[in-house]
Amino acid sequence: MPVPPRPRSPRSLSRRQFLLEAAGGSLAFGFLPTCAKAEIVLPPLPERLGGTAAQPSELTPNLWCVLHSDGWLDVNIARAEMGQHVGTALASVLADEMGMPWNRVRIIQVDTEQRFWPWYATGGSRSVWSGWVPYRQAGLAARLMLTRLAAPLLNAAPQACTVADGQVSCGGRAMSFGEIVAACARPGLQMGYTAEELAALKLPPVAPPQTGRSLPALDIPPKVTGAARYGIDARLPGQLYARPLLPPTRYGARILSLDDSQARSLKGYHGTLQINDPENGFEGWAIVLADSWPTALRASACIKVHWQPGPTADVSEADIARRAQELCNDRKAGTIVQWGGPKLSHQLEQAPHKLEREYWTQPVAHFAMEPVNCLAHRNSEGVWEIHTGCQAQKLIMPQIAQALGIPAGEVTQRIVMKTYFLGGGFGRRLNGDYILPAVLASRQLGGRPVKLIFTREDDMKFDSVRAPSLQRLTAALDPETRRLSAMAYTTVTGWPSKALVPDDKGLLHGVNGLYDPDSVGGAEPWYTVGPYRLRAICNDLTQKTIRPGWLRSVGPGWTNWALESFMDEAALMAGCDPVAFRLSMLLPVGPNAGGPPDAVGGASRQAAVLKALAERIGWPCRDLPPDTGIGIASGYGQSREMPTWGATAALVHVDRRTGVVTCRKLWLVLDAGTIVNEDGARAQCEGAALWGVSMALHEGTEIRHGNIAARNLDTYTPLRISETPALDIAFLKTPYPPTGLGEPGVTLVAPAIGNAIHAAVGARVRRLPIRPQEVLEALSDSAPPA
Incomplete structure (x- = not known):
């Protein structure tokens, strides 16, 4: 689809000035009788002094959209388009609130300008979440503008008009949006809502009824025809x-x-x-x-x-792992993110039933198709x-x-x-x-x-990879309730925000210092586990050797691996069903009750997706073939403040002779609030889930001689098409604002696969990626003595 030149942005009137200039004071404020018969002629529209004149064939309701006399709507998108169809999602939010037919919408990917400055960052699954209210307000502003412009042309009061499917109508008469623009646009007319006026608009309490339908992504045609331009x-x-x-x-x-x-x-x-x-x-x-x-x-x-x-020319992965162990063992190292108090230490030290485990991840490269x-x-x-x-x-x-x-x-x-x-x-x-x-x-x-x-080899060598991590979890088990009664979590890894954000501006204040929130995202569970302590440690040797980066799923990609593997091990120790064990601790009490604006329902919503998953797979799953098992995991992403709750199940088969793990099917149930575009949401989750499989079973590379070892597809082996599992994805319908979907689908796949391996053959793996040799070693460790 050809992309027209980006429309110029005239200086805006205040909302009140616009109403007065557009249709005269009394007319604009709706003092006409409903569908009055008297013909109303628009008064001359005064020229505005200064500023850039609007084009006669267009209206600019606000900074997010421009409406043309041919009936096309241009929606400005300041987020990056990298295959997630963010422009389609945000444009549909605006168009739905405006009453604009989807087949007359274009998206304009804007270059950098001061007016869009706060929006130039795309990551963390935050685009639709952050754009939900502003783009709805932009659509509402456009609808109000068109209604007030059309009302005198229809001999009607604005409040008597209805807007739908690209038309304003009243009493059997109707004008299309394009006709309204053609009739009302004037050179020099400045109209539209300022950013402040947009933010003050009160939205209807319920989203438009068309929200959530499946829409074709507007960026697909140029990508198919080759018209799309990449860097x-x-x-x-x-x-x-x-x-x-x-x-x-x-x-x-x-x-x-x-x-x-x-x-x-x-x-x-x-x-x-x-x-x-x-x-x-x-x-x-x-x-x-x-x-x-x-x-x-x-x-x-x-x-x-x-x-x-x-x-760092001689630094290896073993060196970084040794340094991680040293830091983890040093009680003074790192920052306390969440303090469990002296009661926690006492309970952990005195607990008759205690579980402690360590989980590791290797570096992961981004390996985008375009270097x-x-x-x-x-x-x-x-x-x-x-x-x-x-x-x-x-x-x-x-x-x-x-x-x-x-x-x-x-x-x-x-x-x-x-x-x-x-x-x-x-x-x-x-x-x-x-x-x-x-x-x-x-x-x-x-x-x-x-x-x-950069060539592929350059790109890999220079990549800001997901840093290797060590995570140690310790918990006390109450033998009477068969629940966790105290828990400590320590994570040691490279800190991407420290490496990539100047002057440590990406760090937050913990109890005793600064920490990178992206190093511990997902490690503050919605489980009620008694006193809880979370400690974040930056591996200084990692930081000196590589440049740790953000990679799809970020912290929850390694924290959920550790936490949900640990929960399965704790359930086994307690002699409990893994689903029932988790549900017993998903209690909406205290901080886990959640709250507005984005975490309403708290732990009860994580419990809901877990129950829905269990029902969907027929848990507990019996009568499976030999060496085949189903594992589950539950959690959230991208952050506790903006959670998308999820539950994942993996069906795997383990070859005891070779150690090869085959993931045959994945089930995902997610609660992401309002789903804006179901087709786009499903595509996001499919891609995320497959990346999760890829990182669980394949993607990972060592650090050798101060850099990552893998440089191309001969040694770095992402998931192949022949290994792709069947996918079953479902969304819970909840009335809350939308949260993110780009990353949450990644985070629970690895622990679900790890738990499924244990269910299949009794072997527990604690390192990502799960290589065949590690499975064989785990099988050997789990075998009864001869």
Whole structure:
């Protein structure tokens, strides 16, 4: 679908001024009799002094939409489109509240502008959650505007008019939205709600009835036809292609010598820049420049660079694991996020029935299909243009400004980021580290366009991976109630917010210091377990060696693995059914009662999805084939303040001879409040669940010589199509506002698979990914003595 030029945004009138200018004071306020017969002629609309005139063929109700006289509605989207169809979801929220037919809606992915500044960050499953009220208010504002404009044309009072299916009607007469625009738009007319006036609009208590239906995603046609433009497609006249030559370690490396004598004979080779910018995290970088990408590749292959590596050149995964153990054993290390008090320590130390377990995860790469890339230059007006797929312009543009010496107050005036589709994000493109080298190279060349492209191997080596983790859980079991009576949880991992957000602004205050909320998300359960302590420890060796990043599901991806595996082990120790054991502790009391705005119902909603799952799979599941089992897990994502409750069951088969685990089916039941677009929601959960299987059974790589070992699909092996399980996904219908769906479906798959392995063959695995060798070792450990 062709994308029209983004409409200009005129300066807005106040709501009251708009009503008065649009139709005259008494008419606008509805003092006409219903469907009055007298013909009403709109008075001349005064010119506004200053500002940009609206186009005669369009109306701009607010910053989120523009309505054209041909009946098309453009909806502005400032969130990144990376396959999750966020534009479709948000546009449908606005269109439904407005009464706009879906087949006349277009989405406009906006470039960076000051008016959209708070919205330029896409992650954490927050887009629909955060856009639900503003986009409904934008739709309501458009509906009110059209009603008041159409009323005098229909000889009607505004309150007597109805709006539906792109028309305003009264008493058998109707005008389409396009006709209203054609009749009422005037050059120089400034109309629309300001952001403040939008925020003050009171929404109807019930969402429009069409909310929740399945809609075709508006971004699919251009992706199918090839019209869609990704960052890697960006082109500018006179651009140079660039490939980075990456140092052996992320930090502290230095180029000792660089010999490009062989590359100089290549036609189109322009030279190699050296970048040494420790402040921005680029030490020992070289960037090869050429007229074409093939030439840049050929040149980089014959350039000889001798580096002095940084201090982490010999760090291995075993070193990081040893450091994690040391920190976990140090009672003074880390930050207390939730304090259980002295009573907890006493109960744990004196408990006659106590369970303590450790769970591990390996690093996981993002491996987006489109390797990271960036085209940067300074245009003829002196503005820096950045062409790339990006998830967090709001986070990255200040970093670009700092690198270029641009004052903080001039960021949006002197830098613009052009918006493109993302060929995969998953949290990787929340980090601007792939953008800054292109900017720095262009600056060295006087602002000339430089297009930096990472090969797959470059992309993997330079990735800000999900850091490895160690989690230790300890709990006391009350033998009478057969419930947990005290619990302590310690997690040791790299902190992505500390690495990626400047000046520790992403950290929160705990009981005794700062901590990264993204390192412990999901570790504050809705279970009532008595006194509870949560301790977050940053693995300093991880932080010095790699750049920990946000990866789809973030903290709940490792915390739910540990917590829900532990709950299964605790149920076994208590001699309880795993579902009944969990339900006995999902009590909506105290802090677990939840509350507004987004956690209404608390633990009772997690109990509801778990009960629905048990009913859906016919729990307890008996008469399964040999070495086949079903495991369950229950929890929430993305955060306790904005929870999407979920329950997952996995059907697996274990080959006792080889240790190979095959996941045959997954069931997911989720409560995400109001479902905006069921087809899109289901697609999100399907992708999330399959990623969960991939990380549970396949994805993971070691750290060797200060970097991750896997560099391509020969050694990094995500889930293959032939291994894809059947999926059964259901949503509980609840009347609450929508929460996130991009990530919660990931988080419970791994523990469900781990619990299913134990149900199938009695072997307990506590490390992700679950490799065949570890299954064989677990089988050996679980075997009775000869």
